[in-house]
Amino acid sequence: MALPVAEWQGRTARLWAALEPALRERLAAASLQDAVRLGCDVLRSKEEEEAALEQLCHRAPTGKKPEAASWYREQGNREFKRGRYQAALRLYSRAASHELPGSPEVSVCFANRSAALLHLGHFEVCLEDIARAESHGYPDRLLPKVLLRKAECLLCLGRLQDAQDFLRVLESKIALDGAMTTHLTRLKKLSQLKVKLGEKERCPEPAQGEHGGTQGEPEIWEENSSISGASSSLSLSFDAERGRHLVASQDIMAGQSLVKEEAFVSVLCPGESLALQDGDTAWDTRATNADLYCHRCLRQLLASVPCQGCSYAQYCSQDCADRAWQQYHRTECPLGALLLTLGVFCHVALRTVLLAGYAEVSRLVEGSHCGDKNLQNPEGSCRPLSEADAGAGSRGVPGCDSSGRYQSSYQALFHLLPHTEQHSPEHKFLCTLSVVALCKQLQAAGLEAAVLSQESPQQCSKPKTCEKTSEELSPELKTVAEAMLRHMLQLQCNAQAITVMQEMGPGDGAVVDKKPVRLATAFFPVLSLLNHSCCPNTSVSFSGTSVTVRAAQPISSGQEVLHCYGPHWCRMRVAERQQLLRQYFFKCRCPACLQELQSGVKSVVSIRNSFCCPKCRAQMQGEEDTLCCSIEACATSASRDHLSGRLQDLQQEIKKALELLRVGKADQAIKKLLKCRMDAETFLSPEHLMMGEMEDHLAQVYATVGKWQEAARHLRKSIEIVEMHHGPSSVETGHELFKLAQILFNGFAVSEALSTIQRAEGILSVHFGPQSAQMQELQEMKACLSELPRNILQRT
Numbered sequence: 001m002a003l004p005v006a007e008w009q010g011r012t013a014r015l016w017a018a019l020e021p022a023l024r025e026r027l028a029a030a031s032l033q034d035a036v037r038l039g040c041d042v043l044r045s046k047e048e049e050e051a052a053l054e055q056l057c058h059r060a061p062t063g064k065k066p067e068a069a070s071w072y073r074e075q076g077n078r079e080f081k082r083g084r085y086q087a088a089l090r091l092y093s094r095a096a097s098h099e100l101p102g103s104p105e106v107s108v109c110f111a112n113r114s115a116a117l118l119h120l121g122h123f124e125v126c127l128e129d130i131a132r133a134e135s136h137g138y139p140d141r142l143l144p145k146v147l148l149r150k151a152e153c154l155l156c157l158g159r160l161q162d163a164q165d166f167l168r169v170l171e172s173k174i175a176l177d178g179a180m181t182t183h184l185t186r187l188k189k190l191s192q193l194k195v196k197l198g199e200k201e202r203c204p205e206p207a208q209g210e211h212g213g214t215q216g217e218p219e220i221w222e223e224n225s226s227i228s229g230a231s232s233s234l235s236l237s238f239d240a241e242r243g244r245h246l247v248a249s250q251d252i253m254a255g256q257s258l259v260k261e262e263a264f265v266s267v268l269c270p271g272e273s274l275a276l277q278d279g280d281t282a283w284d285t286r287a288t289n290a291d292l293y294c295h296r297c298l299r300q301l302l303a304s305v306p307c308q309g310c311s312y313a314q315y316c317s318q319d320c321a322d323r324a325w326q327q328y329h330r331t332e333c334p335l336g337a338l339l340l341t342l343g344v345f346c347h348v349a350l351r352t353v354l355l356a357g358y359a360e361v362s363r364l365v366e367g368s369h370c371g372d373k374n375l376q377n378p379e380g381s382c383r384p385l386s387e388a389d390a391g392a393g394s395r396g397v398p399g400c401d402s403s404g405r406y407q408s409s410y411q412a413l414f415h416l417l418p419h420t421e422q423h424s425p426e427h428k429f430l431c432t433l434s435v436v437a438l439c440k441q442l443q444a445a446g447l448e449a450a451v452l453s454q455e456s457p458q459q460c461s462k463p464k465t466c467e468k469t470s471e472e473l474s475p476e477l478k479t480v481a482e483a484m485l486r487h488m489l490q491l492q493c494n495a496q497a498i499t500v501m502q503e504m505g506p507g508d509g510a511v512v513d514k515k516p517v518r519l520a521t522a523f524f525p526v527l528s529l530l531n532h533s534c535c536p537n538t539s540v541s542f543s544g545t546s547v548t549v550r551a552a553q554p555i556s557s558g559q560e561v562l563h564c565y566g567p568h569w570c571r572m573r574v575a576e577r578q579q580l581l582r583q584y585f586f587k588c589r590c591p592a593c594l595q596e597l598q599s600g601v602k603s604v605v606s607i608r609n610s611f612c613c614p615k616c617r618a619q620m621q622g623e624e625d626t627l628c629c630s631i632e633a634c635a636t637s638a639s640r641d642h643l644s645g646r647l648q649d650l651q652q653e654i655k656k657a658l659e660l661l662r663v664g665k666a667d668q669a670i671k672k673l674l675k676c677r678m679d680a681e682t683f684l685s686p687e688h689l690m691m692g693e694m695e696d697h698l699a700q701v702y703a704t705v706g707k708w709q710e711a712a713r714h715l716r717k718s719i720e721i722v723e724m725h726h727g728p729s730s731v732e733t734g735h736e737l738f739k740l741a742q743i744l745f746n747g748f749a750v751s752e753a754l755s756t757i758q759r760a761e762g763i764l765s766v767h768f769g770p771q772s773a774q775m776q777e778l779q780e781m782k783a784c785l786s787e788l789p790r791n792i793l794q795r796t
């Protein structure tokens with residue numbers, strides 16, 4: 001997903017192997033500038049490679065297909081009739097993305113979608129969709145239906161005067177229409193609405209929002225004067241061993257915000273798709289990240305605004321669509337399929353140069369040529385460190401401006417290490433060819449002017465296509481290609497995944513199960529200053545395209561502030577972690593790694609996630625293929641492969657159980673899960689994470705059928721295991737407690753609910769801050785519980 005599709009990787013690997021050894025050597029040692037030049041030469045003589053790439057692009061079509069639109073709309077209607085409005089909503093959005101802008105068909109999509117929105121209770125958004133339908137030329141004969149919906153929406157929103165005025169207009173309109181029979185049902189609806197209106201006017205509902213508002217106190221935040229987006233309690237340091245890094249310049253409390261940064265650039269990952277409905281069909285109805293999140297700001301989509309040019313990009317609002325078009329999408333839109341084929345890193349590289357602007361890109365690329373010989377050296381910048389006062393603050397630290405200030409800017413991003421010499425030559429070759437192929441396409445599609453200048457979109461909207469694709473890249477595009485190659489190489493170490501907690505399953509349950517999902521890949525120049533630790537002292541969370549880093553524990557003055565790049569000591573053994581960290585070109589020496597690397601100290605993961613003896617249930621031991629019971633007298637042994645096989649079978653069975661739950665067969669799901677657990681008890685240690693997962697699933701199933709006490713019982717067991725693995729103040733434990741609070745809340749277990757809410761708040765506020773969505777939900781639950789009549793409170 002990050003890298004190009006496997007077929008293109010395979011082709012470039014074969015091409016690499018077939019190159020003359022001398023050329024391979026030159027490429028391996030080439031600077032970024034020479035790599036681009038040589039890459040152009042290679043591709044010029046291999047037209048079949050480009051043809052193959054074009055062929056691969058057919059698998060990821062991003063154009064608009066009106067025939068797909070009508071199919072999706074029909075599917076939407078089908079779901080709508082079944083009362084599955086959420087699924088219908090997404091299918092109508094998909095249909096709209098395939099219709100041509102301004103066509104009557106697209107207005108029908110919006111009108112249909114507004115009906116689903118009304119059923120889902122999203123009245124404001126429903127009104128927006130009705131307005132969209134009207135402005136796109138909705139057929140007159142269908143208009144009364146939509147206008148009645150509008151009246152209903154206004155009514156539901158409590159805008160009584162508006163509703164009344166509107167109904168009056170509508171009434172006369174329908175009366176004028178004459179053909180009474182066709183509108184009989186509508187007139188009936190109209191009179192129903194009038195009755196409702198009358199009722200509402202007589203007894204106005206109490207104003208909402210009295211309680212449940214955030215009383216979370218604003219966080220203390222003082223920005224650092226020399227690092228944008230960083231707290232004033234940090235300072236930037238630089239040394240040979242650690243490179244640039246951030247250090248606490250005063251004592252820091254747990255939960256304190258340390259970095260708040262907006263991504264310089266981010267690109268939505270196409271991602272795994274979620275099943276929307278079952279059954280295989282000609283078009284794919286599964287929802288992807290592109291259906292669920294705004295292409296630009298990553299906000300969750302409800303009623304998306306489709307791109308005017310492609311079926312891929314969807315936005316949360318017209319404003320986001322316009323801004324994306326202006327900033328980068330007018331260049332990216334015609335290349336949609338190619339960008340999906342070449343992967344997210346390539347896409348991020350392109351968007352980075354588009355956002356930076358050609359003037360800035362060429363300034364920094366040319367500057368870098370002066371010091372190209374030692375690019376691996378962060379000081380390979382052209383700017384001489386004239387002041388020669390490296391000791392004085394951050395002045396002279398790479399990426400800082402002349403006043404010594406480090407900003408989340410293109411300059412800072414440009415100076416992130418590309419590790420040109422450390423990547424494998426094959427990888428560099430793949431990146432080079434991908435970038436060159438993309439730039440050649442830009443040129444062939446007549447998009448060069450849009451890349452190089454800040455022309456207005458009108459001037460660029462009709463690109464002149466040039467005839468020959470084999471043409472030599474212009475010098476300017478070579479500069480762009482060089483910058484993109486650098487960014488692609490930088491991404492291997494500096495790509496930051498933006499993750500969100502995504503709701504799993506149908507999303508209509510009282511207890512929401514959420515899992516972290518990778519949403520986008522981004523560059524955060526300030527966040528990139530943090531070094532890795534497998535046992536970090538910070539916690540990272542995202543909101544849209546911005547990141548917040550908080551202290552996960554107290555950090556004393558002088559300590560380095562560390563962040564985990566992925567391999568956490570609670571989740572992986574040291575060998576796996578070190579393997580994963582190799583992509584960052586360093587060996588982790590954090591306390592967890594040092595301790596585990598010393599012989600004899602086993603990782604927590606190995607100890608807790610061990611197999612147990614089938615006879616006496618003691619822990620099984622041994623590093624070899626055969627494991628033995630740790631109780632000598634028992635003397636039972638078993639093959640590791642056999643036990644691993646059983647574990648895999650178990651995982652399969654659990655999957656099946658969850659599938660049963662998904663299709664609404666809760667009773668069968670419970671039976672299957674209970675059987676899985678019994679089976680697991682015969683060969684997994686009681687602390688095994690899988691045991692916790694099963695308890696969590698059981699809790700989920702019981703919650704969906706309203707058996708709150710059972711659900712709570714299972715979730716408490718899950719929490720015990722999660723705590724053991726991740727620690728009592730970990731974010732994982734926080735999420736589990738959040739779920740338990742929901743279950744207890746629904747089951748009216750008031751006092752335990754209140755104490756669980758309090759614990760969850762304590763943990764989640766450290767990781768996500770007092771203003772986060774989860775914290776607000778907890779507050780609302782608490783407010784609701786405290787308003788319950790006293791006699792209920794005393795009963796529990």
Ligand SMILES: [Zn+2]
Pocket residue numbers: 294295296297298299315316317320
């Ligand atoms: Zn948006």
Ligand SMILES: [Zn+2]
Pocket residue numbers: 307308309310311312313329333334
């Ligand atoms: Zn587009």
Ligand SMILES: [Zn+2]
Pocket residue numbers: 533534535577588589590591592593594
């Ligand atoms: Zn480590």
Ligand SMILES: [Zn+2]
Pocket residue numbers: 613614615616617618629630631634635636
């Ligand atoms: Zn035994």
